[in-house]
Amino acid sequence: MDKEDTLYQHGTLALLVPGLFKGTLTVGELLKHGDYGIGSVEGLDGELTVVDGKGYLVKSDGKVTEVGPEETVPFANAHYDRETDKYQRTNITKNDLETEILKNHDYQNIFFAVKITGTFKSIKTRVVNGNGKPPYKTLAQTALDQSIFEAENMPGTLVGYYSPELFQGVASAGYHVHFISDDHTFGGHILDYELADGKVSLQRFESLDLHLPAHDSTYRKFEFDYDETDEIIKGAEGSGNN
Numbered sequence: 341m342d343k344e345d346t347l348y349q350h351g352t353l354a355l356l357v358p359g360l361f362k363g364t365l366t367v368g369e370l371l372k373h374g375d376y377g378i379g380s381v382e383g384l385d386g387e388l389t390v391v392d393g394k395g396y397l398v399k400s401d402g403k404v405t406e407v408g409p410e411e412t413v414p415f416a417n418a419h420y421d422r423e424t425d426k427y428q429r430t431n432i433t434k435n436d437l438e439t440e441i442l443k444n445h446d447y448q449n450i451f452f453a454v455k456i457t458g459t460f461k462s463i464k465t466r467v468v469n470g471n472g473k474p475p476y477k478t479l480a481q482t483a484l485d486q487s488i489f490e491a492e493n494m495p496g497t498l499v500g501y502y503s504p505e506l507f508q509g510v511a512s513a514g515y516h517v518h519f520i521s522d523d524h525t526f527g528g529h530i531l532d533y534e535l536a537d538g539k540v541s542l543q544r545f546e547s548l549d550l551h552l553p554a555h556d557s558t559y560r561k562f563e564f565d566y567d568e569t570d571e572i573i574k575g576a577e578g579s580g581n582n
């Protein structure tokens with residue numbers, strides 16, 4: 341099996357729900373598992389997007405920086421980019437494109453990456469404002485304090501994943517996508533967009549390589565309340581218009 345067939349993930353979305361925001365993997369380590377990806381950093385202090393082997397962090401004040409290898413993440417995905425399908429698409433909204441992908445491909449039960457390079461007629465992102473230091477709030481509390489950014493005619497790259505419904509909690513079921521502009525001045529976790537013109541690339545994965553923070557005793561001991569996990573993930577991390 342080729343490495344491009346594997347989606348690497350560190351941590352689970354569920355561990356973010358009660359506020360386990362400690363960085364338990366370095367970005368340097370994450371980048372050994374792919375050249376594209378998404379995630380967050382310690383303290384949920386921004387939104388991470390990995391493009392062409394470089395990680396860009398958007399903070400809640402809107403500033404974008406390239407993250408160093410020593411920066412740590414509580415949750416992140418990475419994969420090696422090798423599209424399995426691609427096509428050009430113009431003038432389509434996020435909702436319509438995401439629906440169209442699942443209509444044209446029988447991918448609802450597999451993990452796949454979505455990458456769009458092009459110009460977005462409009463794009464709306466959010467960036468959570470974790471303060472970066474413990475004690476951490478819960479994901480729901482943290483998501484209340486977020487910045488919303490909007491841009492028009494913005495060239496850039498969308499990167500993210502579709503996860504099957506069964507894996508809600510491991511990931512955010514459905515689509516979870518981030519954005520970084522070509523000039524690295526605008527980005528975040530995508531809430532909505534209208535694509536003006538872009539190349540849509542999909543990449544099917546055969547395997548999920550799930551790496552857990554097994555060396556972190558806080559994670560090992562934690563008593564999760566999984567009854568609340570689904571609802572909170574849908575509210576805070578879903579790619580809907582929340």
Ligand SMILES: [Zn+2]
Nearest residue numbers: 516517518529
């Ligand atoms: Zn996100």
